[in-house]
Amino acid sequence: MDMDTRELADGVGLVTLAGRLNMVSAPALKAAIDELIGAGRPRVVVDLSGVSFMDSSGLGALVAGLKRARQAQGDLRIAGANEQVLTVLRLTNLDRVLRPRDTVEEAGRDW
Amino acid sequence: MTGEYRMDGLAVPESLDQLHDLLETVREQFPDVDETALMMFETAVIEIHGNVIRHGRPKGKVAYEFRLAVHGDRLEAHLTTDDEAVPDLSHLPGREPSDPLAESGRGLWLADAMLDELQYSRSGHHNIWTMVKLLGSEAAGG
Numbered sequence: 001m002d003m004d005t006r007e008l009a010d011g012v013g014l015v016t017l018a019g020r021l022n023m024v025s026a027p028a029l030k031a032a033i034d035e036l037i038g039a040g041r042p043r044v045v046v047d048l049s050g051v052s053f054m055d056s057s058g059l060g061a062l063v064a065g066l067k068r069a070r071q072a073q074g075d076l077r078i079a080g081a082n083e084q085v086l087t088v089l090r091l092t093n094l095d096r097v098l099r100p101r102d103t104v105e106e107a108g109r110d111w
Numbered sequence: 112m113t114g115e116y117r118m119d120g121l122a123v124p125e126s127l128d129q130l131h132d133l134l135e136t137v138r139e140q141f142p143d144v145d146e147t148a149l150m151m152f153e154t155a156v157i158e159i160h161g162n163v164i165r166h167g168r169p170k171g172k173v174a175y176e177f178r179l180a181v182h183g184d185r186l187e188a189h190l191t192t193d194d195e196a197v198p199d200l201s202h203l204p205g206r207e208p209s210d211p212l213a214e215s216g217r218g219l220w221l222a223d224a225m226l227d228e229l230q231y232s233r234s235g236h237h238n239i240w241t242m243v244k245l246l247g248s249e250a251a252g253g
Contacts, residue, residue: 020131023161024124053131055157056221060214067212084150091224092217 001025002050005032008108011074013041018050021058029058033065033076042074045107049080054088062098079107114140114181122163122173122192130160130177141181145247151225152186152244158222159190159229159240167238168196183246185227190240197233 001019008014013036021029029046036044044065048054066076079101081089089095101107116133120126134153137144160175167173174193179186200219208216223229228243 020128022127022157023165024127053153053157055154055161056215056218057161059217063212064214067214083147084154087147087151087225088154088221091221093211097212 001028003028003032005036007041008045008104011041012043012045012108012111013037013039014045014047014104014108016047016050019052021048021051021054021061023055023057026057026061030061030064033061034068037068037072037074042069042072043111044069044074044076045104046076046078047080047104048078048082048085049104051082051085054081054085056088056092059088059092059094063094066098075111077101077107079104113183116179117177119174119176121171122160122167122175123171124164126164126175127157127160130156133177133179137179137181137186144181144186148186148244148246152188152242155222155225155229155242155244156188156190158218158225159242162198162218162222163190163192163194163238166196166198167192167194185246186242186244188240188242190242192238192240193236194238195236196238198231198238200231 001017001021004016006014015032033044069076078098081100086100089098118129118133138149163173163175176191179188226242227245230241232239
């Protein structure tokens with residue numbers, strides 16, 4: 001999996017992923033989110049538009065990031081999820097807390 | 112029309128990509144198989160195999176054999192592992208983790224939710240997983 005992090009706006013971090021988000025790549029995502037929050041960006045957008053597949057480990061990393069962001073008075077939002085990722089979210093009912101946005105632009109506004 | 116596939120090796124993280132590649136081959140060779148069904152089946156296969164990688168013993172040395180059959184009415188896979196550990200099935204059938212924001216413990220539950228049938232059995236030193244996803248009437252091509 002390829003991953004890139006940058007500042008999307010003041011206090012807002014963006015993690016862009018490409019490839020498969022699974023038990024191999026999930027720890028790196030979790031670490032990247034922790035790093036953004038630790039650097040003073042407790043609002044995190046995760047761009048999943050390049051993610052072809054996500055398993056429960058990837059989902060666990062997103063949930064961990066969400067909890068960490070909320071502990072820092074921020075939040076975590078996801079954008080651009082494909083049908084497989086959306087199905088995983090729906091079946092686990094986590095689409096209610098990780099409410100998917102269509103685009104990074106939509107996810108990055110109105111915090 | 113049917114197709115049969117087989118692969119084996121050690122249940123290590125790298126084998127996840129090999130399973131994905133195998134399912135991609137199925138996708139290419141059976142373009143009429145319903146994509147949603149195949150996607151859900153693939154998710155379940157990866158979850159079950161991931162469970163073996165994570166919890167199988169001795170860790171990194173568990174041998175597996177994966178067999179997949181494409182039938183007109185279903186996708187069916189059997190994953191057999193030479194494993195000292197017996198899987199924890201406490202999240203089956205049909206129960207999510209009690210903590211809605213749990214960071215782990217959803218794998219087997221998710222696999223079960225993706226499939227029409229998930230069975231586990233123990234035979235000697237082997238764990239045997241059977242996974243079935245039913246296909247619609249238009250899925251008999253390939």
